[in-house]
Amino acid sequence: MKRLISLALIALTALTLVSCGPKNKEEKLAPELAEDARVQFEKERYDEAIKIYTKLRDWYPFDKLAIEAEYNIAEAHFNMEAYDEAALAYEEFEKLHPRHESIDYIINQQALCYFNRLDTVDRDQAQAIKAISIFTxxxxxxxxxxxxxxxxxxxxxxxxxxAGHEMYVGRFYLKNKKYESALHRFQTVIDAYAGLGFDEEAQELAARSREKLAEEKAEGAE
Incomplete structure (x- = not known):
């Protein structure tokens, strides 16, 4: 019985080693893959580098080089300005390796994935909101x-x-005689975004919106 158990353990160990290593003789070892990927990365062939790093990560998940592969996959996406993919890769890296020595860099890179896509003030500000959250x-x-x-x-x-977005929308409402909505936007700038360069204009347009609201109420009372 002991001999059977020993043989079973040996077989299980062999199976584990096979599943964590190359599947055939043509598949490379982790250091070889890491070197191939590094060469492609340095030549800015990021798509190819990602493919090789992904193989390394998947074939050798317990090798310390797998962590480097995960890191460089995110970096390659970032360098290609594929910011959605980069953000996901950085976020996953942080979840898996929260104590990594470069974790502050990883978080900063996450924020840059959104910051680098800031749009004009007349457009949706989701990227700015996300970047602020991560920078904070x-x-x-x-x-x-x-x-x-x-x-x-x-x-x-x-x-x-x-703040610029709030001002843009506020001016739009003021122009279209939506004075209450305009006042709300200008007041938001005054209360939440003081000291960013819009204070004087926001105060002026808020006052104008109040005047127009008062005029409307007066006309309605006649």
Missing amino acids: RLIRQYPDSAYVEKAKEKRELCLKSL
Whole structure:
């Protein structure tokens, strides 16, 4: 019985080694794949690098080089400006390796995936909102990080974009005589985005909106 158990354990171990390693003689070892991927990455052949890093990650999930592969997959997507894919890859890396020595960089890169797609103030501001959230998390969790100062600058640019959007919409409402809606937008800028360069105009247009609202009420009372 002991001999049968020993043989079963040996077979199970062999099966595990086979499943975690190359499937045939033509498949490369982890260091070989890592070197092939590095060469492609440095030549800016990012699609090919991603393919090789993905093989490395999938074939050798417990090798320390798999972590490097995950990291570089995100970097390759970012360098190609494939920001949706890069953001997902960075987020997954953070979940899997929250104590990684470069985790502050990883979080900063997540934020840049959204920051780099900031749109004009007349468009949807979802990217700015997401970037602000991640930059803020970086600043709070890693106040001594080398990326914090730039993160603060970029967060302020995102806030200016949000304020500019509120001003744009407020002017639109004011022009179309939607005075209450306009006032709400200008007041939001005054309350939530003070000191970003819109204070004077927001105060002026808020006052004008109030005047127009008062005129409407007066006319309605006659």
